[in-house]
Structure formats: C-alpha cells, structure tokens
Amino acid sequence: MGHRLDDVSAPARLAGPDEAISTEELVLAARNHGIPLEALRYDVTPPGLHYVLTHYDIPYAERSSWQIALGGRVRQPLLLGMDELRAYPAVTERVTLECAGNGRALLTPRPVSQPWLVEAVGTAEWTGVPLRVLLAEAGVAPDAVEVVFTGADHGVERGVEQDYQRALPLDVALGAKPEVLVAYEMNGAPLPPQHGHPVRLVVPGWYGMAHVKWLREITVTDTPFTGFQQAVAYRLRQQSGDEGEPVTRIAPRALLIPPGFPDFMSRTRVVRPGAVTLEGRAWSGRAPVTGVEVSCDGGGTWHAADLDPEDGHRWAWRRWRFAWAATPGHHVLSARATDAEGHTQPLDQRWNRGGFANNLVQRVPVLCLDPDDTA
Amino acid sequence: MGHRLDDVSAPARLAGPDEAISTEELVLAARNHGIPLEALRYDVTPPGLHYVLTHYDIPYAERSSWQIALGGRVRQPLLLGMDELRAYPAVTERVTLECAGNGRALLTPRPVSQPWLVEAVGTAEWTGVPLRVLLAEAGVAPDAVEVVFTGADHGVERGVEQDYQRALPLDVALGAKPEVLVAYEMNGAPLPPQHGHPVRLVVPGWYGMAHVKWLREITVTDTPFTGFQQAVAYRLRQQSGDEGEPVTRIAPRALLIPPGFPDFMSRTRVVRPGAVTLEGRAWSGRAPVTGVEVSCDGGGTWHAADLDPEDGHRWAWRRWRFAWAATPGHHVLSARATDAEGHTQPLDQRWNRGGFANNLVQRVPVLCLDPDDTA
Incomplete structure (x- = not known):
C-alpha cells in the first residue's frame, strides 16, 4: 500500500526476441539526441548537433553562484566559484566524445535503455583548468586512490535515488597526457545547459559517462568508489550477477x-x-x-x-x-x-x-x- | 529489375493496432529532437534545446556565396547575397515554433512518421528582414495569389524527389501583423546549420512546416502552389483519398x-x-x-x-x-x-x-x- 521509489524504478532488462522499441525507449530518444550523420562533415561539431545524453533532468544553474567543492583526502580543501576557476591558466583541447551506449539499439538481444543506433558522438573544443592543477593546489594525500565527481543532476535509477556520480583512478585524474579538464567553455562559448553549464569534467579518450556535467564536488578518496554509476551501471557483463569489467576508454x-x-x-x-x-x-x-x-x-x-x-x-x-x-x-x-x-x-x-x-x-x-x- | 525511387520510398501508412515503434521511426527520433521539458523554464530556448525537424539532410551552406533569388510575378526580380540582405533594416521577433506533427506518436492509430510525443516546440528571437519589404521592392504583379519558398534540402518522400518547398497565401506573405521574416539570426547569433543557416523563413503563428529553412528562392505565382508539401503532405485528412484542409496556424x-x-x-x-x-x-x-x-x-x-x-x-x-x-x-x-x-x-x-x-x-x-x- 506504500508509495515508494521501487513503484516507478525497475531493474535493468533485455528486450524480448521480437520486442519492438517501447514507449519508454522512445521517450528517451525524443529527449536525448545524436549527431545527424551529415554533420560529420565539420571538424568541430556546431552547437546543437553534438550528441546529448542526460541521465535525469538538466539542472537549473546560475553561473554567478555556482561553486565547486574540492575535498576529501587533500591537505587543503578548495571552494571555487566560476571567477576563481577562470583565474587559472586555461587549456583548450579538441575532444571527440562518444556515449558508452552507442550502438545499443542494434544489439540482439537489445538492452532496454537509451536506444542509440550509431550517432551518439560529437567533437568540441573544450576550455578549462587541468584537474591536476587543482589537485596539486589542494595537495593529494599519500593514501589517495580515486577521485569522485558529483554532478547536480538528480534522479532515481533502478530504485537508487542519487546525484550523478563517477570516479576516476588517481593516475588518470593526475594525468598530463591527456589532461583531464574542469571545463567551462565549449567551442569558445560558455557551456550550454545540456552540456553541463556552468562547468563539467572532460576526460579525453573516455566514454561520455566519465565526463561529469554540472560539476559540484571533487572528492579525493582512499577507497575505491562503489556508487551506482561505477559499480552497478557502466560495467561489461554477460550475466546480471557478474561483477563485470568497468567501461573506460573509447573503442575505435x-x-x-x-x-x-x-x-x-x-x-x-x-x-x-x-x-x-x-x-x-x-x-x-x-x-x-x-x-x-x-x-x-x-x-x-x-x-x-x-x-x-x-x-x-x-x-x-x-x-x-x-x-x-x-x-x-x-x-x-x-x-x-x-x-x-x-x-x-x-x-x-x-x-x-x-x-x-x-x-x-x-x-x-x-x-x-x-x-x-x-x- | 530496374532500380527506381519507389524501391526505397513508400506511401504513407498507419501503424497496425498493436504495432510498436518501428526502426524507421526510431531513426527519425535519433536525428530530430524535441525540447527537454525542463527547458520550458527559459523564456527563450537556449541553442541546442529548441526542437529540430529536418525532412532530408542539413545542407552544407557557405554564408559568403549564398544567394536568394526573388522572382516570378514581380516587376523587378532580386538576387540577394547575405550582405545585401543585412543592409535592410532588421526586425527581431520572439516566436514560439511548433512542429505540425507534435503529439503524433500518442495517436491511435499512429500515423507512421517522425514519432513526436509532446516536445516538438521551442521559442527563439529571430532577426531578419520583413518579407513584405522585399516583396514591395520587387513589385508584386496584380495577378499574384501565392508566394512559393524553396529550401536547399533535397530528398525523396513517398516517391517524389524534391527540394523542400512550401507556399503562403499572398495576404499572409505581405502581412504586417505579424510580419513574415527572412531571418538570418537566432537568439542574436548566425543561424545554426540545423535551423537553416544562413537564412530561413519565419512565419509567426504558423506550424513549423511553413518556416522554410536554407531559403534559396522566393517565387511569386499567379496560381495556387500544388507541390508535394502543400497538396500531398500537411493536410488534415480522415481518408487517404480526401483533398483535406491545409495545416496552417498553431492550435493552443x-x-x-x-x-x-x-x-x-x-x-x-x-x-x-x-x-x-x-x-x-x-x-x-x-x-x-x-x-x-x-x-x-x-x-x-x-x-x-x-x-x-x-x-x-x-x-x-x-x-x-x-x-x-x-x-x-x-x-x-x-x-x-x-x-x-x-x-x-x-x-x-x-x-x-x-x-x-x-x-x-x-x-x-x-x-x-x-x-x-x-x-
């Protein structure tokens, strides 16, 4: 008789042998969108043509009051507004971003989720501060192993209410080739709402799930992150009980x-x-x-x-x-x-x-x- | 044994009583996209969140060489480059644009086409030259009845190869309240490729099919236009043989x-x-x-x-x-x-x-x- 999250948030499932696209999948396809393939003609994808995948809602964000809290296993936590972030030397990197679920709707049997065909990709010039610069300023503790990123988009997925969160291994977060960016511009303009306004993570070479949008918190941890998007979703499994391998870098x-x-x-x-x-x-x-x-x-x-x-x-x-x-x-x-x-x-x-x-x-x-x- | 357009371009049809969304409909849903409903929060829809419907491909267009030919039943045909168009006094109008097919995928039986739910809408500030100013300069002949607009997007639809074309009655084309715009800016920036770069028609109050994108030709005619998008598509019919009423202004x-x-x-x-x-x-x-x-x-x-x-x-x-x-x-x-x-x-x-x-x-x-x- 209760009214609980499980009423509306079901486990993952595979489509049946002859099951066509469901209304739920269509609703996701109408919200999220791929690159129209003729737009592959552009070196850098024009605004609005780059693929977009939002797990929950695009949050409302005021640039003037936005802050990123960098904490956890660091010597000196940082609290950075957008003007403070812009005061660091900026780096611009051209990055091709692809959704980890690209091609899903062509699989047999079809995993029921965002029904991408082949078009979940785009390329942009991202400008921001190298994450390693911010981590160096905060001073990473010797026992640190991962860095967890928290976005502002909030929802429920398979019964788990959450803010979107993902982690990177410390060596990737501190890497110089490529540098992970805390990015506030896309193609020379402020980030559009759907791409993480006012600030997001960009992890060159990794599938989209790592590029946390609407970034609010950066937390250095001394244990591996076991949140939903890391330990439950975004793993390569043949059976539902498998631990599975994590999804990481983009395959050719x-x-x-x-x-x-x-x-x-x-x-x-x-x-x-x-x-x-x-x-x-x-x-x-x-x-x-x-x-x-x-x-x-x-x-x-x-x-x-x-x-x-x-x-x-x-x-x-x-x-x-x-x-x-x-x-x-x-x-x-x-x-x-x-x-x-x-x-x-x-x-x-x-x-x-x-x-x-x-x-x-x-x-x-x-x-x-x-x-x-x-x- | 021949290889003809009819091989790949089928008549319009309705989905069967239990027919789920087809792969063809999904392909359209992955290309075209609606407004994420949370973006209704903005007075003016940010770039990339406004709905987009492209009949064929987004054409490649160089602003520097683009020309609009205004001819037909006029005293003096015009050939206008983009700089010439910008030399006219500009008007900016905030317009809500909705696809005529919005809501289609919720109908029973479902017409098989772009499978919109409710999200095919957006609002933008469009800047351009009033069409009536250009028509006045060209001098409309006394026997004129319609104005035909030709876009650069090319494809085939129900067996008919075509550039996208639509017409307006002369009184609408010459109207002052509202003014039809030959628009080259959206929200203060050049039109993005998917919204008609470098120039499109904007017809305030009308469904999207009237707002011809990638506008190349404006032709004043002394007979009603009978092209595919006017006489075959975009008509309200109960039976396939009906003449049907034309789709015009946006219902509340x-x-x-x-x-x-x-x-x-x-x-x-x-x-x-x-x-x-x-x-x-x-x-x-x-x-x-x-x-x-x-x-x-x-x-x-x-x-x-x-x-x-x-x-x-x-x-x-x-x-x-x-x-x-x-x-x-x-x-x-x-x-x-x-x-x-x-x-x-x-x-x-x-x-x-x-x-x-x-x-x-x-x-x-x-x-x-x-x-x-x-x-």
Missing part, C-alpha cells in the same frame, strides 16, 4: 556520411551512377587511428581509405575519404577503423548486458538509380 | 515542466509530499492565450493557473504557475490552454491521417512518496 570506430540524398521515412540513401566521394570520421580513445577500410559490398571486400594527415588533435576524430564508383543497384556501405594498438572494429556484435562500448561497423544501405531514372 | 497548447525528479528509464516523476509549484508555458498561433487550467487528478477537476502578465511578445509562449499540494500516491498532471478565440485543448484525440495539429492535453504521471520514504 569509423562512421561515414551517408552519401546522396535520403528518403524521408526510411532514411535510405539514393545516389546516381558514377563517382561518389565517400567521407567520414574515425576515432579511438585508446591509441591514434592508423587506418580506415571501406566496404561497398556489405563487408565482402575492404579497401583502404585516405586518412587526413595528423593535425595535432590527438583526442579528436580524423577525417577519411574514399572514391566509390557507384553502379545501379542496392549496395551496403561500411567503414572500419583500426588504431595503433591493433584494435579493429568487429564485424559481428560484441554483446554485453548494458550494450556498452559496442563498435560494430556501421551499415549504410544505398540505392543507386538506373541511369534513366530522372525522377 | 499548454505544457508543464514535469515536477520533482525522474526515474532514468521510465521518466516517471517523483515528488515528496507538500507544496509543489507547477510551472509551464502556453501558446496559440491563432489568438492570444487567455487562460490555462490545471488538473492534478487525470482530468477529473480543473483549476485556473496564474498566467504571467502580457509581455508584448504576442507570438511567443506565456508562462503560467499553479500551486499543488502533493499527497502520497499516484497522480496524473495536465494543463489545458484556451485562447481569445475560444479554442481549448481537447480531452479526446482529434485524429487525422497525418497526425497534424494535434493538441491533446499532456499527461504527466507523478508518484508522490510516502513521508517516511527517504530512499
């Missing part, structure tokens, strides 16, 4: 800009016969991308694409191009990235119960019209 | 900011017992909003909400507030707008085959916890 992925023009409803692409330049982006949070291969026959044969030269933006995607001679008929286009550690995108799904860190190759169906179809 | 609607905090997956809201201020927005493209009523018992009883005073922004939404005394249990919250012409939101669905101009009242399920549930 290439995406192509669907060529030609789309049908409104099916989004199937249409091209006319002849030379079609295929173009896209590739990235990895583990090691630099060293190669992209393209298939125009559904994965039957693969051909090397031309990678743009390195441009010094180690943590951002790289552009690639490939010349395709389109002939009338139905085709499936794919691209496949490989990084310097030898990680390559799989052709068969790598499944886990959360649908995390999935980097199955994209498949883009294209119809090449007959030469006489002037429509 | 109120939305409330879901109170409390959400469950991640179900988005069900959770509050604690006591005073809860409900807040939202209401708008109508037909006549000013004159009242908003709120129900906290699923539509059983209705109570007048407090409307903010008129602020001179006739074409933008108005804020309203209502004090709710939340008691433990499950509740359904709704709000309902009425405008000065006496139009009120229906409590039962008004159905048409396109799912257009639907303004059924929003329903927000809320769990109020027992006083002792400290989670």
